[in-house]
Structure formats: structure tokens, C-alpha cells
Amino acid sequence: MCEGCGCHEHESIYMPEPLTVVQTHPMTERDRFFEFKLNGKDLGHKPGQFAEISIPGIGEAPISVSSSPTKKGSFEMVIRKVGKVTAAFHDLKPGDTLGVRGPFGTHFPMDEFKGKDLLFFGAGIGLVPLRSAINYALDNRSDYGKIFLLCGFTDISQRLFIDEMESWKKNPSLEFLETIDRGSPQWKGNTGVITTLIPKIKDRLSPRNTKAFIVGPPVMYKFVILELRNMGFRDADVIVSLERRMKCGVGKCGHCQIDGVYVCQEGPVFTLDGIAHLVEAL
Amino acid sequence: MELLQISKKELLEFVGTLVSGPLDVFGVVAHDGRFAYDKLDSAANLRLDFDETLYSPKQYLFPPKDPVLSYTPGDAASCAPVYAEKDQAIIGVHPGDMAAIAMLDKAFTENKIDAHYCTRREKTTLVGIYPTKPGKYRFTSSMIKPEEPYLAADAFLIDMGDDSYTIEIVTDRGKEFFSASAAKPATADGKAKAEKMKTAVKDTVTLKIKREDLPPFLDGKERHPVWETRGAKCFSCGSCVTVCPTCYCFDMLDELDLSFDYGLRFRTWDACVLEPFAVCAGGHNFRTKAADRIRHRLYRKQKYLLEKLGLAGCVGCGRCKTACVPDIAFPPDIDDDLLRKEAHHV
Ligand code: SF4
Ligand code: SF4
Ligand code: FES
Numbered sequence: 001m002c003e004g005c006g007c008h009e010h011e012s013i014y015m016p017e018p019l020t021v022v023q024t025h026p027m028t029e030r031d032r033f034f035e036f037k038l039n040g041k042d043l044g045h046k047p048g049q050f051a052e053i054s055i056p057g058i059g060e061a062p063i064s065v066s067s068s069p070t071k072k073g074s075f076e077m078v079i080r081k082v083g084k085v086t087a088a089f090h091d092l093k094p095g096d097t098l099g100v101r102g103p104f105g106t107h108f109p110m111d112e113f114k115g116k117d118l119l120f121f122g123a124g125i126g127l128v129p130l131r132s133a134i135n136y137a138l139d140n141r142s143d144y145g146k147i148f149l150l151c152g153f154t155d156i157s158q159r160l161f162i163d164e165m166e167s168w169k170k171n172p173s174l175e176f177l178e179t180i181d182r183g184s185p186q187w188k189g190n191t192g193v194i195t196t197l198i199p200k201i202k203d204r205l206s207p208r209n210t211k212a213f214i215v216g217p218p219v220m221y222k223f224v225i226l227e228l229r230n231m232g233f234r235d236a237d238v239i240v241s242l243e244r245r246m247k248c249g250v251g252k253c254g255h256c257q258i259d260g261v262y263v264c265q266e267g268p269v270f271t272l273d274g275i276a277h278l279v280e281a282l
Numbered sequence: 283m284e285l286l287q288i289s290k291k292e293l294l295e296f297v298g299t300l301v302s303g304p305l306d307v308f309g310v311v312a313h314d315g316r317f318a319y320d321k322l323d324s325a326a327n328l329r330l331d332f333d334e335t336l337y338s339p340k341q342y343l344f345p346p347k348d349p350v351l352s353y354t355p356g357d358a359a360s361c362a363p364v365y366a367e368k369d370q371a372i373i374g375v376h377p378g379d380m381a382a383i384a385m386l387d388k389a390f391t392e393n394k395i396d397a398h399y400c401t402r403r404e405k406t407t408l409v410g411i412y413p414t415k416p417g418k419y420r421f422t423s424s425m426i427k428p429e430e431p432y433l434a435a436d437a438f439l440i441d442m443g444d445d446s447y448t449i450e451i452v453t454d455r456g457k458e459f460f461s462a463s464a465a466k467p468a469t470a471d472g473k474a475k476a477e478k479m480k481t482a483v484k485d486t487v488t489l490k491i492k493r494e495d496l497p498p499f500l501d502g503k504e505r506h507p508v509w510e511t512r513g514a515k516c517f518s519c520g521s522c523v524t525v526c527p528t529c530y531c532f533d534m535l536d537e538l539d540l541s542f543d544y545g546l547r548f549r550t551w552d553a554c555v556l557e558p559f560a561v562c563a564g565g566h567n568f569r570t571k572a573a574d575r576i577r578h579r580l581y582r583k584q585k586y587l588l589e590k591l592g593l594a595g596c597v598g599c600g601r602c603k604t605a606c607v608p609d610i611a612f613p614p615d616i617d618d619d620l621l622r623k624e625a626h627h628v
Contacts (some may be wrong), residue, residue: 010395010397010400011363011397012350012351012363012397012398013394013395013396013397014350014351014363014398014534014547014549015351015361015363016358016361017358018358018359019358054358054547055356055358056351056353056354056355056356056357056358056360056361056536056545056547057353057355057356057536057538057545058536059534059535059536060534060536060547061563062563063563080563080564082563082564082565083563086563097357097358097359098358099358099361125564217564217566218566218568243562243563243564243566244560244562244568245559245560245561245562245563245568246562247532247533247534248532248534250393250394250396251393251394252389252390252394252396252530252532253531253532253533253534253552254530254531254532254552254554254582255531255533255552255559255560257578257586258568259504259581259586260581260582260585260586260589260590265393279504279505280568280569280574280578
């Protein structure tokens, strides 16, 4: 295979590009918001894609892009501190540099959904990638019908994008509802898991003309899907983004597989009918 | 295909000149009665009559800890790719292992090209050898098609049983390689005999299912009790993956030089049978049970890679049978269980 094919002349698929921190602030005890910029260009991502972020000497981690591609000049991510590499990201200050590879993976096909109603379920850190699609839809508001956004967090300390949620709540062009699993005295809003919000909007949903997006912790998918199916949603209209260990991002390392499917290539965004047959998907 | 012949003595003399030259030459040597690939320091150590080696030759194309980037710590702009620089030859690769290399070639070049693998691969001359002894658990002819080793090989040796070898020249690189040897064109008789000798040593094990029938056979058996039964005995030690010529899952690892002003990012061997393999950034482990991990390994071997690359993820070398202490890893045994239990269900 290797006589004069020239394949060694390709650029390294592991080679990062330099990235600069524009601003950063904590969102919860373990989640930190970052605005990054590349040297004189955009990341070129689509809603729902991820990138590999790295600090030379520490390591690399796959992180979802949280901003919509309609935002130019910089992009945003939220990084949860779970290990050595992500802890080092949390120490970065404005002006610091790190490395990026990507964007990688499939995206929320927002262009195909023109004319549809949109129903977003964003639970916990799932709101981070979902926000790229939410803001894309809001920036192209006239392309879509009704927009419903349901958010859920385990408790009050885990809420993300608090200011932005406040603006969504006030925005008349979408219906926003939030709940937390475990209530507390300071919390005046809804309590209960995210599916408890569905009855509050149910009479305004048209399952045959709506695309439903689900992104959240692994336990959540089955419950939301069950409710959607009961309401008459078709699996082809349900879009999920699945988290897996995207180590290489380029379809080689094997870490991201669900059955035989490479999530870094064929995902992380899937329609439910594309993965319902996979044993390891949900 | 051009056929040459060479006496054993002439071949060893040729290997001797290679070993003392600039090339890194790897081949099979005997260590305490067992065979293993090693860097040759003398032609006299080279064994071409081995049954099976402990490890496969994949380590020379996909090293266990392979640097891919160098950098100044903390400085992303300083990252630079690292590529293999030395030319090398591997002499004495069985057809199964050669087909495994063809599979690795495909895996690292399909879709996105891995230039680190390709650079090393382009610097490698591969000389195969048809087995002269049965492997204890070999079932290669159940798993590969006879032409597949030729996707990777530059030349193949055939032991003629009379102190000589026939050399099949597969590529220009192979021709160039043997041009400095005393090999002569093979005679018509020699050619006919060589073809017979290629299949003289038979497999010890035969898979009961044809390779092309394996993916449909495995469909729907993801929840079969065999995974729990075998998984209960698995130590999650990773040996079955380490010895396997086709396994190529990897992790990435950053390491700093002791001076702290220089570092490398390595691609390191990983194994899907290890407990933390599917732990993701959120901390969730998507394959907590050994049963799920050994099922995933077997499905990669007999279904996923075959479907993805058109080449089998198992080449029937039998190494995992020897390496697995509780003896639960051998694909033909697992298939037998699946067949037997299937018969029970009916
Ligand atoms: S799975 Fe076992 S028999 Fe098959 S190639 Fe790997 S080590 Fe050899
Ligand atoms: S199957 Fe055997 S060799 Fe493989 S991890 Fe389990 S115990 Fe180890
Ligand atoms: S992340 Fe490496 S194969 Fe998908």
C-alpha cells in the first residue's frame, strides 16, 4: 500500500492550532465558561460539534462548542473539572494560549429543520452543546415555527448560563421553562425532573411538525424519549447528542464506539431512528 | 508475480549483510524455547521455522508508546509533529500477521490519514514467510482470504523443505530489497512446488462459521448469556489485546522531559477490555461490566472491523488463547458457545 502513495506527506491529524483565552468565569463549582479565539479566523463549527482542546505537557480533552456559529470572531465552551487535564484548563487566564483540533463530528442539521417547531431538552451540562443550536435558531428566528426550551438541573448550585436563561425567559419568541430536581428554600421555580415540564406545554405541541432535541446526562434520555413517543413523536424527529470518550476525534482510537458506530465520526448528534437498534446507545 | 529461489545459506548470508548495514532488521528469535520478534543483531539468530510468536510484529509499525508531537510545555504554538526516521525491515511474518498489517494500513489511512503511521510504514520492508509448523491454535485460513497478505507484503518466503526458499516478489520495494542477495529466478518445477508448499501446513483449528457469515451470526447476540459467563472470569488484564496483531486502540499521553523545557505527546496502546476504557469526560463509564467489554472485543474482531474496513479484525493467530489465563478470549471457543447455546434455545 505504501509505495509512493505520499500519504506520509499529509499533515498530522494530532497537530493542534494555537488558541487564546479571551475571557473566562466560573459558572458552578466545577463548570467554567470560556471564550476563545483563533488567530484571525473562526473555528468553522456547526451547532453541536466538538473540538479537542489541549495544553502541551498536560493533555487533551474533547469539549463541546457552546456558542452558535452565528457568533463570529470567537467561540465559547464550558469545561467541567473532572480530572487532571480539565483542572488545568480551569487555571487558564485571559491571554493564555492552548491548543485546539477540530471541529469534529456531526451537527444539529438546523437548515433541514426550517419551517419546523423546535423542542429543546437541555439537562445539566447537556445545555452546553445544545445552546449552540438554541442560539442558532434564535439568530435565524424567522426560519422556525414555535420554539420550546426546557432546562433541568439537579439542584440550584448546578444551574448554567443563569443570565442567559433569564433573557430566554423574557424573550417572547420562545417558551422557556426550567426545573431543578431537588428544591431548596431559595428556589421559587419548578421542581422535579425535566419530564415534569412536558404537561405545561403539551397542548401547544404538534408532534408531527416538531423536531425534539435531547441532550443531558445518560440516565435522562430513556425517560424523555418514552414521553415523546407516547405523545406521537416519530423517532426520525428526535435528535440526541451522545457523550462518549472522544480521545482522538478522527475515527482511529476506538474510545468513542457505541457498538460499531464511531461517535466522533457518525455522532455525537444522531436521530433516534439511527441509533435505536444499537445495544450500547442509551 | 516474479519468483526467485535462494538457498538457506545464501539467505542467511544476505540477512547478515543487512544486519550489519544501516537498516533496523527485525525477525523471530528463540527465547527460552519460545519464539518472539526482536531486533536482529546476527543472522544466525533468525528463525523462520517458528510455530507462533508471543507478540505480533505490529509493535514495529504501531509502537506501544509512539511520540506524535513535541513541544515546549504550555506553548501550543511550539507543537511540532514527530515522525519515524529509520528505515526498517521485518523478516518472517506469517500470512495472518501480514493480513493484520494490511488491516492496520487500511485503518490508519481510511477517511483521515494518520501520517505518523504512514511515515513509519513507508520506511518498512515486509518479508513474509509461510508457516513451516502448525500453530497450536492457528485458524488463519478461516479468517483471511489468501490474497489479503499480499496487500501488505513486499515479498514472501516459502520454505521448500530442501534447504532452500522460494521468494515471491510482490512489490518493487521487495524486488529492490532482494536484488543484493544471491537469489536466482525460480525454475518451472520450483514454481509448481512452491504453490503446493504454501498450503502444506494446515491449520489446527477450523472456525465453524464462514467469515462472511460472522456479522449476521453475531447480530442479535449482544445479550446472549455467554458474555456474562465468560465476563465473570475475566481479569480485565488486557493480555488478549496486547498480543493481538490487529488491535490498535490507543490513548494519548503527555510527558515532560526532566528538564521541564521539552515534552512529547505519545500515542500509547490501550485496550477495550480494560475497565476505564469507555469512561468519558463527565465521569460516566459506558462499559462498566467485563461482560460488555469482552463482547465489544469479540464484535470488533468478527463484525465491526470487517464491516468498516472489509478486512477481518481477527486473523486467527491463536495468541489470545495462549495469553488469556482463564482461557475465555479465544474467538472460535466463543463462537462455539454461541452456537451450542443457540442449539439449546431451539
Ligand atoms: S483475536 Fe486472538 S486469534 Fe484473533 S488475531 Fe487476535 S490474538 Fe489472534
Ligand atoms: S479475556 Fe482474558 S486476556 Fe482478555 S482481559 Fe479478560 S482475562 Fe485478560
Ligand atoms: S474518538 Fe477516537 S475513534 Fe472516535
